[in-house]
Amino acid sequence: MSGLAIGEAIARIQREAGVKPEEGTVDTLKTGDPTQPLRGVLVCFTATADVIRAAAASGANLIVTHEPTWYNHRDETDGLEDDPVYRAKRALVDEHGIAIWRFHDDWHRRRPDGIQEGMLRRLGWPAPTDGGHGAVVQLPEQTVRELAAQLKERLGVPYVRVVGDPDWTVSRIAMQVGAPGGERQLRAAARDDVDAVLCGETVEWMTCEYVRDAALLGRRRALLVVGHFHSEAAGMEHLADWIAPLLGGAPVAYAPSGDPYRYL
Ligand SMILES: [Zn+2]
Numbered sequence: 435m436s437g438l439a440i441g442e443a444i445a446r447i448q449r450e451a452g453v454k455p456e457e458g459t460v461d462t463l464k465t466g467d468p469t470q471p472l473r474g475v476l477v478c479f480t481a482t483a484d485v486i487r488a489a490a491a492s493g494a495n496l497i498v499t500h501e502p503t504w505y506n507h508r509d510e511t512d513g514l515e516d517d518p519v520y521r522a523k524r525a526l527v528d529e530h531g532i533a534i535w536r537f538h539d540d541w542h543r544r545r546p547d548g549i550q551e552g553m554l555r556r557l558g559w560p561a562p563t564d565g566g567h568g569a570v571v572q573l574p575e576q577t578v579r580e581l582a583a584q585l586k587e588r589l590g591v592p593y594v595r596v597v598g599d600p601d602w603t604v605s606r607i608a609m610q611v612g613a614p615g616g617e618r619q620l621r622a623a624a625r626d627d628v629d630a631v632l633c634g635e636t637v638e639w640m641t642c643e644y645v646r647d648a649a650l651l652g653r654r655r656a657l658l659v660v661g662h663f664h665s666e667a668a669g670m671e672h673l674a675d676w677i678a679p680l681l682g683g684a685p686v687a688y689a690p691s692g693d694p695y696r697y698l
Pocket residue numbers: 500538542549612613666
């Protein structure tokens with residue numbers, strides 16, 4: 435037992451991140467009672483039913499998630515009241531009295547961006563000079579094929595989807611992890627100081643087609659897509675290590691929610 439209430443634990447994490455939550459932030463408590471004593475924390479990319487079961491089995495009563503719990507950005511539950519998946523998940527959470535808190539906006543707004551910091555550590559890549567979300571990382575020159583192999587090995591992705599020629603040489607990589615949207619990815623691909631864009635989730639009819647046309651028109655750019663989970667999970671594993679010393683000895687662990695896809 436840490437002697438902290440769940441709400442106090444959350445406040446400590448926010449204070450340590452050093453950024454003031456903005457009006458309308460999605461970093462709010464989605465379920466549970468903030469006055470409950472904190473028994474343990476499970477950090478994840480997304481609070482799947484299996485993550486909730488793992489929290490209950492380990493005795494943790496606070497889940498810190500990066501992504502929404504109720505399948506939309508603001509975790510609105512209007513219209514879901516009679517949905518069978520929502521009802522079953524809500525019953526599972528309530529049965530175990532688990533608080534789910536989203537830490538998305540301010541882990542990204544922290545400098546350096548916490549997700550990006552964890553990803554760069556996992557990849558063994560240098561920190562970019564501006565440090566922000568969407569920064570450009572300078573790597574030794576390598577082919578797109580070599581870069582994809584490195585991503586597979588270091589992130590554990592089963593495959594990387596690539597737009598562009600695998601034999602092109604690249605060294606300046608724009609980090610577009612997560613799902614920042616087609617416009618931002620497109621702007622990253624348009625930069626003169628970028629050879630390749632690393633994406634989590636992409637927008638096929640926007641980003642992919644822009645990069646394909648860029649190559650066809652003599653302005654070579656490569657796009658490497660690893661999927662949302664694989665592009666951010668290491669940033670949440672990093673968060674678990676980062677918050678462990680902050681919570682008065684409460685156990686803190688990371689639960690890999692895993693890639694939702696199977697590759698057949
Ligand atoms: Zn994110």
